[in-house]
Amino acid sequence: MSTSNGRSSVTIIGGGASGVLLAAHLLRDPKTDIRVTLIERRGQFGQGLAYSASQRDHKVNVPARGMSAFADDPEHFWRWLQTRGYPAARGSWVFVPRRLYGVYLEHVLSEAGQSRLGRLVVLSEEAVAVHEGKSGIETVLDNGTSLISRSVVLAVGHETQPARGRGIAVRVGSERDTPLPENAPxxxxxxxxxxxxxxxxxxxxxxxxxxxxxxxxxxxxxGHRDVPPINIDAADVPFGTSLPYFMRWFRALARETEARGGDWRSVVDGLRPYNQRIWKNWTSNAKRQFLRHLRPWWNIHRHRxxxxxxxxxxxxxxxxxxxxxxxxxxxxxxxxxxxxxxxxxxxxxxxxxxxxxxxxxCGGVSVDVLSSSNPVIRDLVANGRARPDTFRIGLDVDENCAVVDADGKSHERLLVVGPLTRGRFFEIEAIPDIRVQAATLAARLLAQG
CATH class of the missing domain: 3.50.50.60 (FAD/NAD(P)-binding domain)
Known part of the structure; x- marks a missing residue:
């Protein structure tokens, strides 16, 4: 067993985008005294499911201008691209290969580690359980060792279910995705x-x-178009209304915008700052209706x-x-x-x-959390230290991303960041949203001393 001495120690389980962004925000200020341990079983940091795609045409679906690791430095990613000689003819409204963005996240993590020499430890191991104790939280690793830290953050990202069809269907890029005859149906x-x-x-x-x-x-x-978002005042958004009423308002705003020569994309993007608030103000029934009936239509317009x-x-x-x-x-x-x-x-x-x-x-990545293959999630749920959210699309967390246990109690030292919090926030799967969540959580952890 190893122990991170002092109050300021955080173990992050998951080295994909969510974990790397949180680590980078925790280590961003060189004046802070914090130790961060980042655990990723695959040993590839910053890539995860989304950014490990190897093909050139597998691109991010957000333009480069929106993919900075830091919301308060929106040009960070674009400047990094320029240092690598990326063509600047079209400006920052370009969509880069996902594998290149994975390299950028590796760079962000490397910079964070260099700026805080000795404060960042990366481990290519698998975490299998998390236990709270008087001296801190213990993270148990598959190799038989464990770590003690003040806080643990689950940043396990997206997870896919096994392919359907009793093993007959295959996943793209898997070992079974072998070459096909060119005319095969x-x-x-x-x-x-x-x-x-x-x-x-x-x-x-x-x-x-x-x-x-x-x-x-x-x-x-x-498809995307390079159009600016419209300005929507919070007072004009019908928070907490029924789903049918909200949809009538939304469609009317889109029609009005297009009638003035605008684009519906400007409405979708203009609403983005309020998406999480809209979701949280809906009733459970409205959320369930949205997931069941409207989510496919929202996804094709929102994730372009x-x-x-x-x-x-x-x-x-x-x-x-x-x-x-x-x-x-x-x-x-x-x-x-x-x-x-x-x-x-x-x-x-x-x-x-x-x-x-x-x-x-290719049925997507939103799965029943009770079917998770992640041993930490399975262990936490099985022992009542965590519970699924209402819709079982993630873990139940409070407003501060603290895990909620089977009795409804929040655990401030056991936290979650990224897509696993979608039940609470819903819109938390893209970099522009995750980086804000990571910055907010990092500030809260640093404030705890």
Missing amino acids: VMILGSGLSMVDAWLSLADAEHKGPITVVSRNGLLPK LPPELHERLVRAVGTGQVKLVAAEFLGVERNGDGARAQIRRRGTSERETMDIARVYD
């Missing part, structure tokens, strides 16, 4: 951003076979594609190579060297069978 489950990754992988491999995209709503993500990728995808749909099908996926079985899938198109009761060479499961 393919099915993709889900039509969101993960689907775009699968389609890009096929397109980059010059795949010429038909690609059937199956999702309940058959919706494609929209870089314009050039959107144009390519629209062309692929137009040529017929990519076919969108609004349907329920019923299951899949092996069929020789390929697979046979069954779907039920929306509005019908008939089953339809399709023979394909492969099924890609």
